[in-house]
Every structure is written in structure tokens, then in C-alpha cells.
Amino acid sequence: MPEGHTIHREARLQSRQFAGEPLNVWSPQGRFDSGASLLDGNEIEAIEAWGKHLFYEWDHGHCLHVHLGLFGRFRRHKSDPPPPTDGTRLAMEGDSGTLYLSGPTACEIIDPEEREEILAGLGPDPLRPSSYSEPVEHIEEMLGRRTVPIAAAILDQAVIAGIGNVYRAEILFRTGVNPLIESKRVDRDSIERMWKEATTQLEAGERTGRIVTTDPEDVGRSNRKEIEKGERTYVYKRQGQPCRRCGTEIERTEVADRKVWWCPECQPR
Ligand SMILES: [Zn+2]
Numbered sequence: 001m002p003e004g005h006t007i008h009r010e011a012r013l014q015s016r017q018f019a020g021e022p023l024n025v026w027s028p029q030g031r032f033d034s035g036a037s038l039l040d041g042n043e044i045e046a047i048e049a050w051g052k053h054l055f056y057e058w059d060h061g062h063c064l065h066v067h068l069g070l071f072g073r074f075r076r077h078k079s080d081p082p083p084p085t086d087g088t089r090l091a092m093e094g095d096s097g098t099l100y101l102s103g104p105t106a107c108e109i110i111d112p113e114e115r116e117e118i119l120a121g122l123g124p125d126p127l128r129p130s131s132y133s134e135p136v137e138h139i140e141e142m143l144g145r146r147t148v149p150i151a152a153a154i155l156d157q158a159v160i161a162g163i164g165n166v167y168r169a170e171i172l173f174r175t176g177v178n179p180l181i182e183s184k185r186v187d188r189d190s191i192e193r194m195w196k197e198a199t200t201q202l203e204a205g206e207r208t209g210r211i212v213t214t215d216p217e218d219v220g221r222s223n224r225k226e227i228e229k230g231e232r233t234y235v236y237k238r239q240g241q242p243c244r245r246c247g248t249e250i251e252r253t254e255v256a257d258r259k260v261w262w263c264p265e266c267q268p269r
Helices: 004-018 033-039 112-120 135-144 165-175 188-208
Strands: 024-026 044-050 053-058 063-067 073-077 088-094 097-102 106-110 251-255 258-262
Touching: 004 044, 004 053, 004 073, 004 088, 004 097, 004 188, 024 033, 033 106, 063 112, 106 112, 135 188, 165 188, 165 258
Parallel strands: none
Antiparallel strands: 024 088, 044 053, 053 063, 063 106, 073 097, 088 097, 251 258
């Protein structure tokens, strides 16, 4: 599933490519025919990302809401795009290229109230730190009411918006927090460090388009650029392998129906 960094990166790259010019908009699959006809021929003014949600603000006042969900995918083409597949929900084409969207959970025209409702259900987004006045206080308050394991709570978009399965395992490792600890038992200091890690890690992911959470020295490299494919995470998908910091075997279990990995030594209970 795409995590927040991918969504913010798409917002930035799509804005650069498609905003400010009239676009042909249609639905090759047909399921978004009526929405597409409302947008066809108009211009995107801005594309905003919040957590895993995208809001396309059009110059004639319409707002297009997109959520990729588990299977959604964008394909951007600069020139000579292949024909859209039958499953393409939305296609947009301008002078600077073509965009295809397939398999989203949401692709809909929404009004300002619906937009407010979606935003009201989202916690602070580490990639929009200044848009939420007290992110750490919010997270602390939300965790204080929850008895589920912390690994379940930080996937909850109302607690923090934008964290998915890779980042949750990696952020908990880097913060030294055991994934199975009851949410309300996580202390303020750990929450502050978790928020800081989330910000740093997602910013790096947004910039580069890939998730690399390891520090170069922990994988025997002298800088980030040298980090190779199998060295990009501390715990994610590394069950049974030695921890990169202490050598203890990485463990795996399921929390909130998704697998989570951790080091029993670096993240004690
Ligand atoms: Zn360890």
C-alpha cells in the first residue's frame, strides 16, 4: 500500500506536470464518466496531499478526491502514452503529458463539507508539520485513550496521517518502542521521538521516492547513496535475520491484520 510519502510526491510531481493548463479528462473504464465530464476541459489549480488523501482543486471550483487504497496506482507519461487499460478509472491529458489512475478506493467529486469531514478524521501529517498546531499533544491524547498495541494505533490515520506498514515497523525500531506495548503506556518522550522520526523518514521518502530508513554506518556504508537494495530497512521483512545494531534475531507477528517486525533487544517490552 502506498504510504504518505508516495502521495505527497505524486501531488508535487503531478502539480508540476499538469497544473495550469486545460486538460482532457475521461474515464476509460466508464465508472467515473459523470465526474470526468465535470472536469473535462478545465485546469487544476493545486493538488494537495494530506496523509494518504489527494485533493485536486480545479479552477472552476470542483474538488476531486483520490485515495489509492491497497491497489490504486498512478501512471504518469510525458509523451507517447500507451493506451489506457480497461481498468483505468481516470485519465487526464494535457500538453505536458498523460496521467492514468487505476484501482483507487476513492475517485470522486466532493463538496467543501465532504472535504472538511475527511480532514476532520485525520491526525497530523508528518509531511505537513505546520498545518497542525500541536501534533505531539494530539498523538499523546489519542494514544492515552487506546489500549490496542502501539503498532495498531500508529496505523490509525486519526492518530497520525500517512504511516503505512513499512514506516510503522521502521519508526518503532528507530524510536526503540516495542510494537506490542499498550498505546496508553507509551511515554511523552517516546511520542516526541516517534513524531520526529516520522517527519525525518517521510521527508526523505518524499524526496527520493523510496523508503530507506537505515543509517549508512549501520550497514557498513559511508553515505546514504551507497546503501543497497537489501540494506534499506532495519526490521521490515527481516524476520530471523540479525539486527543491524545488536545482532539479535528480528521477530515478526501480526498486529491490526498486518505483519510487524521488531528487535526484542533494541525494542524491549
Ligand atoms: Zn537490535
